[in-house]
Amino acid sequence: MSMKYNCSKDRVLAFYFGECSSEEGNRIQRHLEECGDCSSYLNELRQTGNILRLWEDSSPDVNTWDEIRESISEKELEKTNTVSYYREIAPATPFIKILLIIMAMAFLLFMLRSRIPLFSFWNQWNDLWVVRLLGPLGMAIAAIFCLGAFITLSMTPILIWESRIFKK
């Protein structure tokens, strides 16, 4: 007399695909001899498997590997050209990065001290709406915003050059 065994589609599935141990397989086999539902499900799996196997495997075209190689070469070449371009305009050594940041801060400082009349509105600092609205806090916000914007603009080529897409 076989042991009591819980019906389970998962167990029948594992049995069908041979994904259970031999001991478990023997237990399931004994259960299948007694359980109509599970043996019926096993038959369904077998019939479905037989039907699905009617669709035979096929192979890709013979020149697929050549096309893959060509595609990779084209993309590598494109990447190299882009890297070369940015390397010409923004060599990203640490020294250059530090120098750019110092230049950005100096530029902003001079702007605030009105030494460079490039942006005349800085001469009328109090005319900025954020300064009128928030006072000294507004002044700080405007300064931080302008510094951040300038640094971002100057660092953009470096950031792009160092971005992951250029790393193999």
Add this chain to the structure above:
Amino acid sequence: MQTSDDNQLMQQVKSGHGTALKILYDKYNQMIFNFLCRCIGSREIAQEFIQETFARVWFSSGTFNPNKGTFKSWIFAIALNLIRNERSKKEYSYQYVNPADIGKKKELTYFSSVEHPQSQCEKDQAQKAVHFMLMTLKPHFREVLVLKNYQYLTFTEIAEVLNIPESTAKARYHRAIDVIRAHFKKKEDRADVHEI
């Protein structure tokens, strides 16, 4: 061990060795191609996607982590992402047949008459019938069925590829089997089958 061989090859791919990618291509091209064909339903699109799959293996080799899964699961996941991206873009005619139209098609009646095709003509008919039947499955059921019955992935690997729990993968497989079997039951039994 196959897995360690694949991991070693991927290390070489990361270092830029094209021959390692060629070895991986020779090993997996047929599996990936047939997976694409059976999920998309178009050989032409599968041909295009297999090129993109191996190109992505090359360029994304740095993201492969052998501690998180096997190479096999990883490459199938790449192929699957391609399929899903194009399906969402609707750029290609991703084939799906409404089960309600099944009664109007003669393809499925093929199985009742010939289960062991002998001639090439019968084999072609059989393949078309299976193709049609797979297209009636919703994509998430079809993916599991194809990975299990044709690519012989374990449910653990299928769960990794699809990024779902293993129990969900099994449940989807059972449901796919139910749908396929329902196609061959008598008309009066079809009313008991819940629509997916």
